[in-house]
Amino acid sequence: xxxxxxxxxxxxxxxxxxxxxxxxxxxxxxxxxxxxxxxxxxxxxxxxxxxxxxxxxxxxxxxxxxxxxxxxxxxxxxxxxxxxxxxxxxxxxxxxxxxxxxxxxxxxxxxxxxxxxxxxxxxxxxxxxxxxxxxxxxxxxxxxxxxxxxxxxxxxxxxxxxxxxxxxxxxxxxxxxxxxxxxxxxxxxxxxxxxxxxxxxxxxxxxxxxxxxxxxxxxxxxxxxxxxxxxxxxxxxxxxxxxxxxxxxxxxxxxxxxxxxxxxxxxxxxxxxxxxxxxxxxxxxxxxxxxxxxxxxxxxxxxxxxxxxxxxxxxxxxxxxxxxxxxxxxxxxxxxxxxxxxxxxxxxxxxxxxxxxxxxxxxxxxxxxxxxxxxxxxxxxxxxxxxxxxxxxxx
Ligand code: PHB
Numbered sequence: 001x002x003x004x005x006x007x008x009x010x011x012x013x014x015x016x017x018x019x020x021x022x023x024x025x026x027x028x029x030x031x032x033x034x035x036x037x038x039x040x041x042x043x044x045x046x047x048x049x050x051x052x053x054x055x056x057x058x059x060x061x062x063x064x065x066x067x068x069x070x071x072x073x074x075x076x077x078x079x080x081x082x083x084x085x086x087x088x089x090x091x092x093x094x095x096x097x098x099x100x101x102x103x104x105x106x107x108x109x110x111x112x113x114x115x116x117x118x119x120x121x122x123x124x125x126x127x128x129x130x131x132x133x134x135x136x137x138x139x140x141x142x143x144x145x146x147x148x149x150x151x152x153x154x155x156x157x158x159x160x161x162x163x164x165x166x167x168x169x170x171x172x173x174x175x176x177x178x179x180x181x182x183x184x185x186x187x188x189x190x191x192x193x194x195x196x197x198x199x200x201x202x203x204x205x206x207x208x209x210x211x212x213x214x215x216x217x218x219x220x221x222x223x224x225x226x227x228x229x230x231x232x233x234x235x236x237x238x239x240x241x242x243x244x245x246x247x248x249x250x251x252x253x254x255x256x257x258x259x260x261x262x263x264x265x266x267x268x269x270x271x272x273x274x275x276x277x278x279x280x281x282x283x284x285x286x287x288x289x290x291x292x293x294x295x296x297x298x299x300x301x302x303x304x305x306x307x308x309x310x311x312x313x314x315x316x317x318x319x320x321x322x323x324x325x326x327x328x329x330x331x332x333x334x335x336x337x338x339x340x341x342x343x344x345x346x347x348x349x350x351x352x353x354x355x356x357x358x359x360x361x362x363x364x365x366x367x368x369x370x371x372x373x374x375x376x377x378x379x380x381x382x383x384x385x386x387x388x389x390x391x392x393x394x395x
Contacts, residue, residue, distance in 0.1 A: 035070075035072045035074045035075070035102050035103070035324070036074075036077065036099065036101045036102045037069075037074055037076050037103055038076075038079070038095035038096075038099055039051075039054075039055055039058075039076065039077070039106060040079045040091055040092060040112075040116060041079075041106055041108060041130075042080065042081055042083045042108050042109065042112075043078075044082055045083050045084075045235075046083065046209040046211075046233075046234045047235075048235070049264050049309075050108045050131065050309045051080075053306065053309035053310040054105075054310070054312060054313035055078075055313060056298070056301075056302050056304070056306075056310055057298070057309070057313025057314035057316070057317065058130070058314065059313075059317070060297065060298060060301060060302075060313075061313075061314045061317025061318050061320075061321060062074060062321070063301075068329075069321065069331075070321075070327060070330070071329045077101055081106065081109070081112050083112060083208075085111030087115070088112040088113070088116060089118055090115075092115055092116040092120070093119055096119055096123050102125075103331060104125055104127045106127070106129070106130070107129070107130075108132055108309075109132055110132045110179065110181040110184070113134050114134060116129075117134075117137050120143065120146055121141070124145055125145065126145050126147075127145060127146045128149060128316045128319065129146065129147070129150060130149055130309075130312045130313050130315075131150045133148075133151050133152050133154075133184065133185075134153065134181070134184070135152055135154065135180075135184050135387070138152060138356075138358040138360040138392065139358065139388070139389055139390045140390070142358045142359060142392035143394075144334075144394050144395070145334070147319060147341055147355065147359045148361070149312055149315045151281055151360070151361065152184070153183075153185050153187075154184050154185065154187045154189075155363075155385050155387050156185065156259065156279060157185045157189040157231070157258045157279065158188040158191060158365070158382065159192060159365045159381035159382035160188075160256055160258065160279045161193025161194070162382075163256070164229065164256055165193070165197055165198050167227075167254070167277075169198075169226040169256075170198050171198070171201050171225050171226045172193065172199070172226060172228065172256075173202045173220050173223055173225045173227075174189060174190075174228075174229050175229075175230045176204075176231040176232065177206060177207065177209065177210070177232065177236070178206065179207075179208045181233075182205065182208075185231035186231070189229055201223060204216050204219065204220070209235075210236075211239040213240055213244075214243065214247075217247040217249060218247075221248075221249060224253070226254070227253060227255070227256055228244075228249070228253055228254075229257060230255070230256070230257045230258075230261060231257060231258050231260065231261070232257065232260070233260035233261070233263070234260075234264070235265075237261045237262070237263075237269075238265035238268035238269045241255075241261070241262070241269040241272045242269055242270075242272045244272065245272035250272065250276075255277075256276070256277050256278065257276065258278060258279060258280060259278035259279060259366075259368055259375065260280070260308070261276065262368070262370050262375055263307040263375070264309060266370065266375070270373075273370040274371065275370060277367065278367075278368050278369075278370075279366065279368070279382075280308060280366060280368060280375075281361070281364065281365055281385075282308040282311050282350040283377040284305070285374055285375065285376045286350070286351070286366070286377060287377075288349075288351070290349055291349040291350075294314065294349040298310055306349075311349050311350055314348070314349065315346050318344075318346050318347070319341055319344055322340050322341060322344040322346075323338070323340045323341040323344070324337070325340070326339070342355060350363065351363070356386050356387060357389060358387065358389030358392035362385070363384070364382070364383050364384060365380070365382045366380055367381040
């Protein structure tokens with residue numbers, strides 16, 4: 001019924017505008033009975049688990065609505081982006097042109113995101129970013145059709161330095177993968193740490209997704225800093241935690257990181273992760289009814305413990321539901337769709353959040369400590385952290 005009504009309204013509109021050809025893409029989209037959702041996520045490689053958790057979380061949010069979006073059935077399309085930036089444009093184009101998705105949900109890796117971003121800006125397809133924190137997507141190249149439900153790369157490390165200096169750790173080595181996410185996580189760390197009197201004595205890096213950490217750990221041992229701070233995630237993070245511990249460093253040099261370091265890897269890392277301190281916009285142990293219910297439902301549905309990626313996927317679903325409900329499932333009705341999403345308050349397992357004018361969440365950062373295979377909250381590191389959105393003009 002809804003679809004037919006949309007079609008009739010659109011046909012009337014098209015008669016007037018057909019000569020310009022402007023409404024044709026919307027018409028083609030509206031003709032499909034189902035809302036077409038495309039997942040472009042990593043399902044192989046070091047970020048494979050992250051992609052799966054995001055998809056699970058997203059599906060869970062929709063399942064809570066009877067599997068529908070604004071009253072319409074949903075059809076899913078999937079591409080494994082392999083966290084490979086070289087294939088980013090091609091993979092995103094496939095979802096937009098071949099599968100004609102109404103919304104592209106992706107991705108995890110900041111380099112791959114740049115490919116999606118180009119396609120989203122050129123095609124106008126709605127893009128929901130469920131993880132990748134690359135700054136430019138919600139700064140100078142922000143766009144009305146691009147919404148991020150996760151974080152910006154520097155947002156998660158801004159508050160880390162204060163936690164370190166509070167513990168007397170004033171000289172640190174930084175280590176990461178050399179790509180946008182690592183570089184931008186460093187920007188946040190450097191800004192926060194130096195502002196409270198910390199000194200970064202050395203920056204170390206290796207190419208993504210290499211996990212040959214040995215030479216770098218030897219270098220850290222010889223520098224003897226007060227602390228090490230880092231950005232790693234996924235399978236590589238588990239390996240880093242194990243290698244850091246095996247090298248004997250966890251006894252002498254406190255390890256810190258953005259919280260991705262200890263998300264989804266606590267089983268794989270075992271005792272090696274104990275005592276690691278991180279900052280992130282989520283923690284397993286948040287003692288709220290909202291988080292507890294989410295964790296229970298997710299564990300029941302997927303026989304897995306949720307992590308920050310599952311929460312981000314879930315919140316991506318919640319945001320889209322807000323938009324879709326406002327336009328009764330007609331995602332081609334862009335202005336009210338975007339307006340509803342821009343104004344939404346998301347009641348998330350991480351705590352309530354809303355978007356900044358540049359479409360990035362404004363959110364609290366928690367200080368967490370790994371204890372017995374759990375990320376325990378030990379405080380709020382910083383309240384209501386917003387990305388600068390520098391250079392964003394929505395146009
Ligand atoms: C990124 O590439 O932006 C990225 C990847 C994994 C994370 C966080 C950020 O956990």
